[in-house]
Amino acid sequence: MAPAEVAVQEAPVVHGTGRVVNDFSIQVATVNGSGSQTANLVLLRSIFRMGVPVSGKNLFPSNIAGLPTWFTIRANKDGYIARKKEIDFLVAMNPETAREDALSLESGAAVVYDEGLALDAVRDDLVFYPVPFDKLIAGVCTDVKLRRLVRNMIYDGVLAKLLEIDLQQMEYALQKQLGSKPKAVALNQQALEVGFAYADQHFEKRDPYVIAPMNETAGKILIEGNAAAAIGAMMAGVTVVAWYPITPSSSLCETLIDYLQKHRIDERTGKATFAVVQAEDEIAALGMAVGAGWAGARAMTSTSGPGVSLMGEFAGLGYYGEVPAVIFDVQRVGPSTGLPTRTAQGDVLSTAFLSHGDTRHLMLFPSSVGECYSMAVEAFDLAERFQTPVFVMTDLDLGMNTWMSDPFPYPEKPLDRGKVLDEETLERIGRFGRYRDVxxxxxxxxxVPGDKMPAYFCRGSGHNEWAQYSERPDDYQNNVDRLARKFENARNWMPAPVVEINRQASIGIIAYGTTHWAVVESRDQLKAEAELETSYYRVCGYPFRPALASFIERHERVYVIEQNRDGQMLSLMKLDLEPDLVRRLRSVLHYSGLPIDARSITDSVLIQEGYRVQKTGADTSRVPRQAGVGGE
Amino acid sequence: MAVATSPVRKKVNRIGLESREYRGSKTTLCAGCGHNAISERIIGACFEMGIEPERVVKLSGIGCSSKSPAYFLGSAHGFNAVHGRMPSVGTGAMLANRNLVAIGVSGDGDTGAIGIGQFVHLMRRNLPIIYIIEDNGCYGLTKGQFSPTADLGSKAKTGVVNDLPPIDTCALAIELGASFVARSFSGDKKQLTAILKAALSHRGTAMLDVLSPCVTFNDHEGSTKSYAYAKAHDDPLEEIDFVPFFEDISIDYEPGTTQEVVMHDGSKLYLKKLDADYDPLNKVQAMRVLQETRSRGEFATGLIYVEPVKPDFLDVLNVVDEPLATLPQERVRPPKTVLDDIMESLR
Known part of the structure; x- marks a missing residue:
């Protein structure tokens, strides 16, 4: 293959008179704890309500108030909702970062800013829209405390005017966001109008970016992955939930508690058909789930990497004692405490083998909020079917950010409680041996305790097929060999991969989880920029389906794209594959803590394919230095 | 002359089971180990109380003590979990099925060292569970290292002297909210049986610290957890008799020296006081007695503290009366209308 020069196409399609319609990104730079989340979600939802595909990503510090936060909204008519590196429209509200924020923009970008920041003195190749926020808010609100919270709504009004966002949709979104607080709605509504009026009277539109109505979001919902997983857990009939707070998973159980309290209270007695415990730590959280699973409940916990590390001993006990439990791992960044508020897919290897000895775990990899829901339901069935812990591997980007989705379908299958002994079975198998492969x-x-079937002794120590303590070499080996067979058998029960075979392609792409969204876009870029056709295999579960090997076999080179430093999924695949297939695998890795973007994938694939690429700016430029400040 | 004999009828309890039906497999602990005596008392108490073995879950962590659930109630379910983590497993099991009777057996290392965190929070939650510490002040299974309940200055078999003060698990449990706290001695058959029977009638966390000398590593002169030391320094607070709710009350203690405690199920505890003004319902006094006896190098035994009616963890969580584990699908999967409404709210 002859290396070729590839022109990077980042310039969006421009319609008619220099207008860029429904294809740009907006970044709002604020201070956390300033109420900006309301303004940002109103902005996001109003674009969504106009029928335009949209995504929102919150880049926030590990801190409660006073540190810089960036919220990025991407509107894209083609449905690309992965993070985009370039910012087209900046709203600079944070004096601490404004200068750096402005300097990091590409020439020609637009910036709405507090006029006191005088950003037009920093550089002159941007489109400037200075707004006297303090003066405007003083007219809306006399209470100084409230001013700070309502102030941000003014930029929504300004953007509504500049970007041609339907003001009525903004009002609807505001109602949705703050509906339960009529006073707050009224105040914010005023701020919105003041911002709109100011822009109307003082600004001439000088940037090309506009939102125009489309029909791409009709019937869709907006939801975070953690909330989606919570709904899934409730629909799966979870009865025991034990958890310990940790970013970015806390909102999963918190949302679940809300839903359970609304929908799972027995009407007749007013009592709960569930029990939720905030445990003393993650060890106890999984311990409770394992105890409950052993006693027959559908039990779960949710956590993130540091919690998973602590859960190791119970994960091993669940595997070896064969106890069902569902663990949601909302992955964050890094070894140790790492970056608690950033995203990664860094727990793949450690979770696959979590705990000592020969231990292996089932894992599910949702890539969308819809799959957070459906895989949550599925996880409980798999845990009981295979009597083992099941890990749902989501991440911060999916869990805590707001995503569009089709509404979730009602589960079709009844609950699968797996092989629970009953009288009929007992008669058929004769004597009950808890660990006998009948x-x-x-x-x-x-x-299950209390079911009046023959009891057994569950233990993490050596046992034979009758669940008796045993240190006999043959008992140990027979048992772990059976566990290996069970694991092997689970292969074909894991969610099927999503495979797209392109007959012209000699290149295959493998990805999983949130990486999917950048891959979708990158595959189009590869085709448009270098005429590179690709096939695509999206992994949805571990152990891998046999289809993985045949996919790799069809392609000369296969790029495994993931968000960690060490190519963890690729490493896991190596264990399953013949050497000839392993040789075809290559890595594309992204591990800055920011969600992966299409440009990074495209550039990396092109470079590895021998193209010369003019690389766009380093990714770090998007995160000003202050983003490094935070607590735990 | 021929004497007519009726066939020998084995004694059965109120649910028609013989004592042997409460036995477990043969112990593998050392001959003379205090833990074996405790297992015998558990067998006796469960038999006498007519506990259904299939409702019992036996729980433990890791160590010599934690092996013992295999040696009683063989027809009950058991879970020998990981070191120091029995409380969380027990909590999960009881949440799954509130009709179970949980008997947890731990050791002084399993509770006081690696498991102190889970122990603390179990006591706080007042989960319905009997939590027995088979307390010998050392790690038997790893050959005699000191545990956190070993007394200051006690000497190990190797001659090493313990230079840290002990944790008093009874004082800790009372402070943390356990609603039934007792201390006994594995060799005191009568007292331990009465306490176990009362604990089986209690709804809430019953914490029993049972001194149980380790005959192999900690039963020598210089050990404060030896048989000889325990016998010489046992300071009983009361003589205990327990009358289950289902039996006629025919006990007769002299008025003025006896305290009657009515348990949540109507059972009665009679405490004949050796210490004239001891009142196990008084938390402050309980703590004082623990401090005073300890300063004399003695163990106060008996029922140290009880709060007969206190909401347990399942009451606090307002969980339905039926076991959560076996609720049918229609009670745990909300109908389609619920999901549709949630979806509508997200548009």
Whole structure:
């Protein structure tokens, strides 16, 4: 293949008179704790309500108030909702970062800013819209405390005017956001109008960016992955939830508590058909889930990497004692405490083998909020079917950011409680041996305390197929060999991969989780910029389906794209594949803590394919230095 | 002359089970280990109380003590979990099925060291569970290292002297909110049986610290957890008799020296006081007695503190009366209209 020069196409399509319609990104730079989240979500929802595909990503510090926060909204008519590196429209509200924020923009970008910041003195190649926020807010609100919170709504009004966003949709979104507080709605509404009027009277539109109505979001919902997983857990019939607060997973259980309290209170007695415990730590959280799973409940916990590390011993016990439990791992960045408020796919390897000895775990990889929901439901079935912990590997980007989705379908299948011993089965199998492979699939029958079936002793120490303590070499080996067969058998029960075979392609792409969204866009870029056709295999579960090997076999080179430093999924694949197939694998890695973007993938693939690429600016430029400030 | 004999009828309890039906597998602990005596008392108490073995879950962590659930109630479910983590497993099990009777067996290392965090929070939650510490002041299974309940100055078999003060698990449990706290001695058959029977009638966390000398590593002169030391320094607070709710009350203690405690199920505890003004319902006094006996190098035994009616963790969580584990699908999966409404709210 002859290396070629590739022109990077980042320039969006411009319609008619220099207008860029429904294809740009807006970044709002504020201080956390200033109420900007309301303004940002109103902005996001109003674009969504206009039928334009949109995504919102919050880049926030590990801190409660007073540190810089950036919220990025991407509107894209083609449905690309991955993070985009370039910012087209900046709203600079944070004096601490404004200068750096402005300097990081590409020439020609637009910036709405507090006029006191005098950003037009920093450079002259931007489109400037200075707004006297303090003066405007003083006219809306006399209470100084409230001013700070309502002030941000003014930029929504300004943007509504400049970007041609339907003011009525903004008002609807505001109502949706603050509906339960009529006073707050009224105040924010005023701020919105003041901003709109100011822009109307003082600004001549000098940037090309506009939102025009489309019909791409009709019927869709907006939701965070953590909330989606919570709904899934509730619909899966979860009964015992034990958790310990940790960013970015806390909102999963918190949302679940809200939903359970609304929808799972017994009407007749007013009592709960669930129990939720905020445990003393993650060890206890999984311990409770394992205890409940052993006693027959559908039990779960949610956590993030540091919590997963602590859960190691119970994960091993769940595997070896064969106890069902569902663990949501909303992955964050880094070893140790790392970057608690940034996203990664860094727990893949450690979770696959979590705990000592020969331990392996089932993992699910949702890439959308819809899959956070459906895989949550599925996880409980798999945990009981295979009597083992199941990890749902989501991440901060999915869990805490707001995503568009089709509404979630009602589960079609009844709950699968797996092989629970009953009288009929007992008669068929004769004597009950808790760890006896009666059906030849490695999955034994289990009884449950209180069910009046024969009891057994569950233990993390060595045991034979009758669940008796044993240190015999043959007992140990027979048992772990059966566990390996069970794991092997689970392969074909894991969610099927989503595969797109392109017959002209010699290049394959493998990805999973949130990386998917950047891959979708990158594949189009590869085709448009270098005529590179690609096939695509999206992994949805571990152990891998046999289809993985045949996919790799069809392609000369296969890029495994993931958000960690060490190519963890690729490493996991190596264990399953023949050497000839391993040789075809290459890595594309992204691990800055920011969600992966299409440009990074495209550039990396092109470079590895031998193209010369004019690389766009380094990714770090998007995060001003202050983003490094924070607590734990 | 022929004497007519009726066939020998084995004694059965109120649910028609014989004592042997409460036995477990043969112990593998050392001969003379205090833990074996405790297992016998558990067997006796469960038999006498007519506990259904299939409703019992036996829980433990890791260590010699934690092996013992295999040696009683063989027809009950058991879970030998990980070191120091029995409380969380027990909590999960009781949340899953509130009709279970949880008997947890831990050791002084399993509770006082690696498991102190989970112990603390179990006591706070007042989960319905009997939590027995088989307390010998050392790690038997790893050959005699000191545990956190070893007394200051006590000497290990190797000659090493313990230079840290002990944790008093009873004082800790009372402070943290356990609603039934007792201390006994594995060799005191009568007292331990009465306490176990009362604990089986209690709804809430019943914490029992049972001194149980380690015959192999901690039963020598110089050990404050030896048989000889425990016998010489046992300071009983009361003589205990327990009358279950289902039995006629025919006990007769002299008025003025006896305190009657009515348990939540109507059972009665009779405490014949050796210490004239001891009142186990008085938390402050309980703490004082623990401090005073300890300063004399003695163990106060008996029922140290009880709060007979206190909401347990399942009451606090307002959980339905039926076991959560077996609720049918229609009670745990909300109908389609609920999901549709949620979806509508997200548009």
């Amino acid at each position: 059906d030849g699939d490695g999955v034994p029958y289990r009884s």
